[in-house]
Amino acid sequence: MMTRKLPIIALATAPGKAGIGVIRISGPQLLPMAKALFNKALTPRQANLLTLRDAQGESIDQLLAIYFAAPASFTGEDVLELQCHGGPQLLELVMKRCLELGKDQGLVIAEPGEFSLRAYLNNKIDLAQAEAIADLIDAQSAAAVRGAARSLQGAFSNDINSLIEEITQLRILVESTLDFPEEEIEFLENAQARERLSAVMRKLSALREGAKQGKILRDGIQLVLAGAPNVGKSSLLNRLAGEEVAIVTPIAGTTRDRVKESITISGVPMHIIDTAGLRATSDLVEAKGIERSWEAIGAADLVIFLQDPSSSETTAATEILELKSQILKALPPKCPVLEVNNKSDLLGNPISAQDENQTLFISAKTGQGIEALKQKILELVGWGGSQDGVIVARRRHLDCLDRAAKHLDQSQQFAANGNISLELFAEELRLAQDQLGQITGKLLPDDLLGKIFSQFCIGK
Ligand SMILES: Nc1nc2c(ncn2[C@@H]2O[C@H](COP(=O)(O)OP(=O)(O)OP(=O)(O)O)[C@@H](O)[C@H]2O)c(=O)[nH]1
Ligand SMILES: [Mg+2]
The missing domain is CATH 3.40.50.300 (P-loop containing nucleotide triphosphate hydrolases)
Known part of the structure; x- marks a missing residue:
């Protein structure tokens, strides 16, 4: 799943009867397929009213097709969205016809979360945002919807990234001093390293508190x-x-x-x-x-x-x-x-x-x-009472934040009087940063990535 570049197709709306049902296709090169489907060139980013026909030339459905050319699409690839009438049998037929005509390009049915995974791999969203999409769809209350929307818009990721940036600045300072061990104590004083570390720790602690609330909102x-x-x-x-x-x-x-x-x-x-x-x-x-x-x-709980x-x-x-x-x-x-x-x-x-x-x-x-x-x-249960600004969060996020906090505690100890070791101080900063990076998906092991996205449902 992680590496395949084949075009994928899935029903993006819930199965069952409805006014419309949306089928989504994403792939590196969809224009030839669109041509095969409708025998017509599609205007990108415009609703095209078209008829999809079976092999005998008989109409299956009259539908709206919207074509997004890469990279300006949800996945960052070419995307074709078909807004069909929302009957389960009809949608089956449309899917079947698409798979028939997309065979030459290798069109396959998408795995759970594969659209979001591609969006992530193509840098359209980071991991926390991809998770927020799933959380938005699964939200169990109005407050959870708002929290997930905030995460999706990047509120959580921005906080994480600014923390990572502050730690980076501190690391740059420390590492440039490492070659001059006799100046270690002096460095800590001059660069106000301890104060800056404390400030980072305070921000992290506020973020953890918010994430705890967010976990309650998400999971109940x-x-x-x-x-x-x-x-x-x-x-x-x-x-x-x-x-x-x-x-x-x-x-x-x-x-x-x-x-x-x-x-x-x-x-x-x-x-x-x-x-x-x-x-x-x-x-x-x-x-x-x-x-x-x-x-x-x-x-x-x-x-x-x-x-x-x-x-x-x-x-x-x-x-x-x-x-x-x-x-x-x-x-x-x-x-x-x-x-x-x-x-x-x-x-x-x-x-x-x-x-x-x-x-x-x-x-x-x-x-x-x-x-x-x-x-x-x-x-x-530790509910702080206010939903203002709360973002939804997952167990995974809380674990990363907890581990980051532990590393910052450690680094603080290596900066304490009588125990100063700049090398270990810097190393713990790096480890804390790695944990924060895992939240947005930088530095995330591949197997974990597969695990996260496979929990999404098909079509996301
Ligand atoms: N007066 C009064 N009666 C109550 C109150 N709550 C429950 N009851 C009565 O107590 C009895 C048992 O209530 P249940 O809710 O079935 O008790 P339970 O704890 O679920 O019992 P089990 O399922 O057997 O474990 C019923 O006759 C209820 O009407 C209350 O606040 N006031
Ligand atoms: Mg009972």
């Missing part, structure tokens, strides 16, 4: 509702979702399987997972369900440990403590647990929304405390 939060049977987990799911997604009954052990529902809270996508109540059971089906509850807890202080059965404090310690053991690293008391409507005296242990009181039945719960959820 896996929010798991866990607890003993009958505490109201399914009722809470229904309340948050605003509809009856899960079955609710007074019988303990109602939920047997995970029930998932995606919502947004203040624009942040939340994937809420209701689970089977945790208890010892001899029922085989329920036991399987509980096994799945534990799996969900093990993959959570946030667990709500729901309790029912109104019930005499489940309130045995030792049981709650035991369950809590089991949950804490099952959590992924750094995953917070929020303890929430449900059924506050059954607790006689008016209670405040939060007790001294910071436990929230809610009622899934009346809706009391739900707004406060939502705010608490956002706070716990």
Whole structure:
């Protein structure tokens, strides 16, 4: 996939019935193919109304063809976009006819992400922008759309590039001094190397914070509702979702399987997972369900440990403590647990929304405390509250930023008094820069590139 230069074709719009369906072709030299398809020269960058005919000369579709000559196209190659009528069978026929007539030029069906990959390889976009295209299409909320659009326009890449540039300047200074070891201390003072490094580190830290927010916007939060049977987990799911997604009954052990529902809270996508109540059971089906509850807890970003202080059965404090310690053991690293008391409507005296242990009181039945719960959820997952300027980011970006930060920390230590080594200082700067470069795709190993683009869907 990485090296082929053959022309490629794919349906660019979603499969299924629609007003129109767009087929996209990209290749080094498409004019002969366009001629073969329509028997007519196409005016570049203009809508050409044409008829595509089968081998017998019968019309398949009347369509709009737009031809973009290289390099002024999405991929940087010649691109031909065919806007056909949007019937799945019709589009099949158009594809088939194109493949027939493009055979001599070697026309093949595109692999997932291959259009974006070509755009990247031809320097039309960098890697972070290519990823932003996929993220824009997959965006789960309006805020995620805006974040992806910002990345696509280069906001994220610009920040990364300016950081790389500042590190480069610092490296140039250091490396020009390396030949004069006796001047090392003096150099650090004169060039204000430490101050400049600190400034770079501050910028990187702000970027990491923004990227963390961006990751939340892109992927959302896996929010798991866990607890003993009958505490109201399914009722809470229904309340948050605003509809009856899960079955609710007074019988303990109602939920047997995970029930998932995606919502947004203040624009942040939340994937809420209701689970089977945790208890010892001899029922085989329920036991399987509980096994799945534990799996969900093990993959959570946030667990709500729901309790029912109104019930005499489940309130045995030792049981709650035991369950809590089991949950804490099952959590992924750094995953917070929020303890929430449900059924506050059954607790006689008016209670405040939060007790001294910071436990929230809610009622899934009346809706009391739900707004406060939502705010608490956002706070716990590290959502900063504002979507202004947030760009979408991926795990891959966060990992690169984290590694870059570690290298800058190291370089700072090699510049510290009593431990000065300009050579190591410069080397750590270089390593930090490599990590940043991987985000935009400079210095990225080929196999990684293939992996990233193969996760795109066909036609992108
Ligand atoms: N009064 C009151 N009853 C509630 C509240 N939330 C849930 N219930 C009731 O508690 C019972 C159990 O609710 P569920 O939502 O099924 O509880 P669950 O935790 O999902 O139970 P399992 O699926 O068995 O683990 C039902 O009869 C609900 O109507 C609440 O806030 N107030
Ligand atoms: Mg339930």
